[in-house]
Amino acid sequence: SLDASGGANGVDAALGTSALGVRRGSVNFALEDEFWEISCDAVAKKEKLGAGEFGTVYKAMWGGTPVAMKVLKQSDNLALGEFVTEMNMMRKLHHPHIVQFLGGCTKTKPYFIVTELSSGGSLQDYFQLRFRLPLSREIELAIDCARGMAYLHSSAIRKPSTLHRDLKPANLMIFGNVFSHGHKERSFNLLHTGTLKVTDFGLSKTLADIGNTKSSNYKLTGETGSYRYMAPEVYRHEDYNHKVDVYAYGMILFQLLEGRQPFAFLTPEQGAAAASLKDIRPAFKALRRPRFNAMRRLIERCWAPRPEDRPEFEIVVPQLEACLEEVKAWEGTKWWETLFKKGGGKVSPSKN
Numbered sequence: 001s002l003d004a005s006g007g008a009n010g011v012d013a014a015l016g017t018s019a020l021g022v023r024r025g026s027v028n029f030a031l032e033d034e035f036w037e038i039s040c041d042a043v044a045k046k047e048k049l050g051a052g053e054f055g056t057v058y059k060a061m062w063g064g065t066p067v068a069m070k071v072l073k074q075s076d077n078l079a080l081g082e083f084v085t086e087m088n089m090m091r092k093l094h095h096p097h098i099v100q101f102l103g104g105c106t107k108t109k110p111y112f113i114v115t116e117l118s119s120g121g122s123l124q125d126y127f128q129l130r131f132r133l134p135l136s137r138e139i140e141l142a143i144d145c146a147r148g149m150a151y152l153h154s155s156a157i158r159k160p161s162t163l164h165r166d167l168k169p170a171n172l173m174i175f176g177n178v179f180s181h182g183h184k185e186r187s188f189n190l191l192h193t194g195t196l197k198v199t200d201f202g203l204s205k206t207l208a209d210i211g212n213t214k215s216s217n218y219k220l221t222g223e224t225g226s227y228r229y230m231a232p233e234v235y236r237h238e239d240y241n242h243k244v245d246v247y248a249y250g251m252i253l254f255q256l257l258e259g260r261q262p263f264a265f266l267t268p269e270q271g272a273a274a275a276s277l278k279d280i281r282p283a284f285k286a287l288r289r290p291r292f293n294a295m296r297r298l299i300e301r302c303w304a305p306r307p308e309d310r311p312e313f314e315i316v317v318p319q320l321e322a323c324l325e326e327v328k329a330w331e332g333t334k335w336w337e338t339l340f341k342k343g344g345g346k347v348s349p350s351k352n
Helices: 077-090 123-127 135-153 184-193 243-258 268-277 290-302 313-331
Strands: 011-014 026-029 043-051 055-062 065-072 101-105 112-116 172-175 195-198
Touching (some): 065 077, 077 101, 123 243, 135 172, 135 195, 135 243, 135 313, 243 290, 243 313, 290 313
Antiparallel strands (some): 011 026, 043 055, 055 065, 101 112, 172 195
């Protein structure tokens, strides 16, 4: 049974260790501003969009506005602790590349979080499609992600800084006009024009929560689907810091620019074991060309075995911006002519 009390003071529960190996203490959660509290009657569920370990996500209507509604689906203290942590985290995050928290219900069941609604699906959805965006657009999406993560990690911008700890394609969503949601053609177009934002902060931690990260052990091995993007030090149950997010980003960047999954012929856990125990990394194919040297070197730095060798996201952003300008320059030239230069004859594209 749920050992928690609602009411004016919000949720108060005693928590232990979650299924993800994250230690929780006593949680006494109350929204600091009543503005964030949303009545259960104010939100109407419409359709199920997906489900995670602790919550089910629905498209919903809130005051006539389409929103995403994440509802707690397990009635136990550990699940409630993860849910409260995510809500408490999200209401403090404000950035163009972080999903916008709109409010939540903490006083009565069902407990839920309301955020802006993604109209273009996730990066994982894009990876499952049978087409590729222009390389310049893929780099733009990568920059969006890096900017959001730079905000989370930078103590100069916001204190305390935040570790995401579960960065993966399914947690990177494309946002645009809400009227595009459910409309395949419009959602497809958002891949070309939408903004990528980082979502899902159920496993996130602030440095204020954990103090010195080098003296704190957190295990992420319980999250299905995260092994493929898991830093070696996490897999080996070693001390770690915010550079685990940079490692995950390196794997995502590889998948985005190479067009194939890291360790595609291995199970997620086998891939994590190969990277962590044998120091193996995915092999480059498309990025082996000299013109992609800068992008390839950046990926290699992001997934470096030693955390201290991985760059900060504040360094990643300008490097990718430089790559973007270079790619746009040669995408705008008649690069197709070089493909047939040795073949003789004249080749030109159609008017379409």
